[in-house]
Amino acid sequence: MDFAGEHVISVDQFDVVKVERLFAVADGMLPYARRQRVTRVLEGAICGILFFEPSTRSRLSFGAAFHRLGGQIVETTGFAFSSMAKGESIYDTSRVVSGYVDAMVVRHPEAGAVGEFAAATRVPVINGGDGPGEHPTQALVDFYTLCRELGKRPGSLGGATVAVVGDLKYGRTAHSLTKLLALEHQIRFVCIAPPELQLPEPLVAALRERGHRVEQTEELADGLRNADVVYATRIQQERLPAGLTLDGVQDRFAIDAALYDRVCRPGTVLMHPLPRDSRNNPSELSNDLNRHPALAIFRQTDYGIPVRMALFALVLGVADQVDATARDASWYRPERFGVDDTKPMLP
Template sequence: MEQFELAHIQRLFEVTDRMLPYARRERSTRVLEGAVLGNLFFEPSTRSRLSFGAAFNRLGGYVRETTGFAFSSMAKGESVYDTSRVVSGYMDILVVRHPEEGAVAEFAAAINVPVINGGDGPGEHPTQALLDLYTLCRERGLHPGGLGGMRIAVVGDLRYGRTVHSLTKLLALESGLTFVCVAPEELQIPDELVLKLRQQGHTVELTDNLAEGIRDVDVIYATRVQQERLPQGSTVAANGDRFRIDAALYDKVCRPGTVLMHPLPRDSRGGASELADDLNSRPELAIFRQTDNGIPVRMALFALVLDVADQVADTDREARWYRPERFGVLDTRDILS
């Protein structure tokens, strides 16, 4: 996230706003007709993999995918360098997700076609942070650079959750924010991130008390426990529902209108430490609007990286296929409005 400046975010969101009619299936464009995206996901994914592909398709491009090491030549011992060099000869742009931190940078260093980070182990998930910030701005009626003074609670796995790492670094471009970090000690946000945020003029509060942590905040950003990244022998699962937010807790301690966000997937099994299903019908629950925003944000990113952002309207036309007025039966705020 350190590569971004506030002006970059403002430009990206300006283009994202122009992508909304295409993302919402009201209009179509063929600006990337003939271009091919290589979607290389060496780690499980639903939302990111499908939304990257759908975003590229909505711009008129084609998508080729590989999922998991078992279905790639890396299972035969091929290096990152060789894989990236070979694939770059087939594709115009790559999206890479890899379980090892820094592996995506290795892909980028070996080739000359653009590479977008789809998540690298416990490191970062930059495009998730971009769509999270876009969502936060829309939910609060604000723009990048105008979030100063907000109180934001981040709850759950703050140590291994790469979405939190990327989002806090991105939010650090704002001024005078307060981050309330709510987690058990074993999963608390890394010390180096706390230090950096404070050096940039932000207030960081650490607590393991959920009720106090989410009281009097503007936004709650909850995350699941990254079970796949926990050290062997960890007992963090014993925390059970200690960090679970349900409708009763929300009504008891939160300000009216406090926005609820989550990068998904959320663990809906009994005892999971996340957002309960009884929040599904609440208008403050933004998690599905959040995922929907992944399409226009990633469309804008593709258009800017491939230098066609100002040509999108050249092939604009009305979309003629059927689309529903709402995407979920419990949607309480019409995203098409």
């Protein structure tokens, strides 16, 4: 499956075969992401990272992934530090930057804007999130994590129950993940949210049309029962329409260890795209779950490196050349990154 030269704008571009190819390449990237091996396959290549919205994980993981392949990055963050503050169009910005770099990663607050960047260039453009639209690479990371946590491969998750909790209307990660999981057969989606934050109706209709079961509820405890995976999300305060107040919603949909032990089946996987909103206690997934073996959120972020390395290697056509420049890493690396981690990194 040849990805070379492709833009990655939407999960709609992926079928099970392409996902399987990506995940197979990501599996091969694990020794490099674990710091066991070093490759220079993209030595001399430059990636432009243009983020016009705040980000920690996505921006740094894209940069780290490109560096781990031996490439370099140039970046700009925010409108104030780009020529868009002077009125430059997306077309002009994309065309100019594509003359400097071999690939671009773009995050923008408006749905569809990253597609405009891609339309202006033949340099591969990867969508790092476009407002309330999509976050395809996060969905691929989430899907990869879900498969590894359940011991499955793409196409073999039929019959699984996935509970999606929180802001399902404005949370682009929930949109992209449910669309990607729709490639499977007969998934049971349990959408747990207040009515004003439920999954958009066109997406619900599309899931049902493909033969999936979609249930919607405001009852957190009932929705969590019998789930194989729980995907929690924060309230997207920055995207809410003016005048919409959701005081107390975070409290109603917060999951802690006591609730997990009371209603979840043993082994139910807990996921979250992060950040957890810790400004109000409790957050979506309470800190008392940090040592819980079911909490996969940090394994999830760790998997962002091999998956994004795989994407870069595929769109730049070097996936089959990675090992040719490889050598063992010589520096110290811990078995576990965090003091609360219950499993070695990247199992």
